[in-house]
Amino acid sequence: MAKASAKPKLDLVKRDDSNALIPEAFRNVLGYHLRVAQEASFQAFSAAADKADLKPGWYSILTILAEYGELTPSDLSRVCGRDRSTLTATLKGLSIRGLIERHQNPEDQRSYSVRLTEEGRKMQRRLHAIAHQHDQRLDEIVGADKDVVIAVLARIVNALGTS
Amino acid sequence: MAKASAKPKLDLVKRDDSNALIPEAFRNVLGYHLRVAQEASFQAFSAAADKADLKPGWYSILTILAEYGELTPSDLSRVCGRDRSTLTATLKGLSIRGLIERHQNPEDQRSYSVRLTEEGRKMQRRLHAIAHQHDQRLDEIVGADKDVVIAVLARIVNALGTS
DNA sequence: GCAAGATAGTTTGTCATCAAAATATTTGTC
């Protein structure tokens, strides 16, 4: 039978019409757009990494280690802005796959530091190539507004206390 | 690259110095700032909701229902931009707590729709008050750039294909 | 009218995130 009669059924408009689907209540809400944009961006990066059989979640850690050389999990957590407990599993994975080495701190039995292995450095470069491509795509989309947007985002982070 | 001495130890600068801790490699990367800002924003909202003993995850669903009246889980998923499977648990929780009602579709045994109960409407208003406060805080931080930023974020979502 | 395929919803498995509790070790106080 015809379903047309009974149900309103929400004639959901396709996506090509910009913000066709955004609920009225959210249209002017920064937090909403922030969330949606960040998820779209992450998904795009994730898809690109997956296609190359790489773990998107490794990128930031490997890159920070490439820049800082050697860090404890705690310092790494502060630099990348994640809770320490979040890193445990990832570091274990990276270690198992030989991408990082752990070095016990001889002066403190509780603590160790991690650094990239040669393999890890290679992996970082491969992920960086993908990330760079992704960010160029974002740059194209954002165009001249990039600096303003970055400044605003940084302001948000600072004002809300990094948390 | 002399890491020779005992304590490299990263003298991590405190947060009050804007972007003191941002790794060089990310400083000009939009995706990074997007992620960090979104997480800070979500954390702030989450904390405010928690303080009032409310679930932050309920807000978007309740608000969409308040606006659209009655939706199937699939339509709800399209409107809020989450995968259908993501909604299952939340809808169950909302239903158990009496905030939404499920109505079987008499024309399609597979399908049902959900709508707010009076309790749900009250909860939506309570959460909305918190969300509104949060967004005003964001507005203050962002100031005159708000429209530009929202336009840019929407552009990102559209260009990256929502997904 | 029936088999094949599409669609609605749920389940399961993976991952990332946080916070709070648990462990182990170091530091500081008396």
Place this chain on the structure above:
DNA sequence: GACAAATATTTTGATGACAAACTATCTTGC
């Protein structure tokens, strides 16, 4: 020197996200 407090890491448990596989039902093609 012993005991309390702080610190480094891991564990556990809750959320929320996705994708892929699964069940049930509806629609289509022939």
